[in-house]
Amino acid sequence: MAIRSSVLLLSLALVLAISRTTQANDPDILTDFITPDTGSVNASYFTYSGLSAFFNPNPKNFTVIKASMTEFPALNGQSVSYAVLQFPPAGVNPPHTHPRAAELLIVLFGTLEVGFVDTKNVLFNQTLHEGDMFVFPKGLVHFQYNRNHNQSVIAISAFGSANAGLLSVPKTVFTTGIDDNVLAKSFNTDVPTVQKIELGLKS
Numbered sequence: 001m002a003i004r005s006s007v008l009l010l011s012l013a014l015v016l017a018i019s020r021t022t023q024a025n026d027p028d029i030l031t032d033f034i035t036p037d038t039g040s041v042n043a044s045y046f047t048y049s050g051l052s053a054f055f056n057p058n059p060k061n062f063t064v065i066k067a068s069m070t071e072f073p074a075l076n077g078q079s080v081s082y083a084v085l086q087f088p089p090a091g092v093n094p095p096h097t098h099p100r101a102a103e104l105l106i107v108l109f110g111t112l113e114v115g116f117v118d119t120k121n122v123l124f125n126q127t128l129h130e131g132d133m134f135v136f137p138k139g140l141v142h143f144q145y146n147r148n149h150n151q152s153v154i155a156i157s158a159f160g161s162a163n164a165g166l167l168s169v170p171k172t173v174f175t176t177g178i179d180d181n182v183l184a185k186s187f188n189t190d191v192p193t194v195q196k197i198e199l200g201l202k203s
């Protein structure tokens, strides 16, 4: 009896674990769309023009212009969003993850190096040209780099979530107040080296 119920418990846990991992998008909603508290909406609610700024051909810094549910509330419940990425010459988007979505990137202009690392610590990297697409699997650490020192790059990323979330590895690790001794031991280095990295990120 005891064995039987523990087998049952185990298979229940397995089923739960599997259904969790196969749920690859935002939770389903029970209405056609989610309206704001103010009530009625028209076509303007489903329209967003905030990405028009990406027509800047000469970005000074690496810039992300997001169209997630924060900027575009009609995306709430629809499991999709966009971001436009602008890379100046030699610009980098540091290693980061999106905990809630895969990312499908397409290069519109220029040549972009991209890569992600899987849970076995294998690096998959690629050089993308105009029109090339690359998919970054959900939750994995990835980066993008414009190796060209003369030309900027523009890319668009689509996400399988209205709110993909962002964890920037340098910021998450070095700017959130984790004890310097913990970081020094974790990176097999000394506290002054950790402090030097922290200082470099404070700008």
Ligand SMILES: *[C@@H]1O[C@H](CO)[C@@H](O)[C@H](O)[C@H]1NC(C)=O
Binding pocket: 041, 042, 043, 044
């Ligand atoms: C749509 O709704 C917005 C906000 O409620 C309003 O400002 C706008 O005039 C409406 N547009 C049309 C075409 O009715």
Ligand SMILES: *[C@@H]1O[C@H](CO)[C@@H](O)[C@H](O)[C@H]1NC(C)=O
Binding pocket: 060, 061
């Ligand atoms: C962008 O670059 C300019 C100089 O090119 C700098 O003054 C500015 O602070 C940078 N902005 C950000 C957000 O890093």
Ligand SMILES: *[C@@H]1O[C@H](CO)[C@@H](O)[C@H](O)[C@H]1NC(C)=O
Binding pocket: 113, 125, 126, 127
């Ligand atoms: C992948 O990264 C390595 C350095 O880690 C680099 O030498 C190589 O050129 C990259 N491959 C592509 C296709 O960008």
Ligand SMILES: CC(=O)N[C@H]1CO[C@H](CO)[C@@H](O)[C@@H]1O
Binding pocket: 149, 150
């Ligand atoms: C390929 C190319 O145009 N390279 C140029 C990039 O910019 C540097 C410095 O501005 C030039 O020296 C290169 O010739």
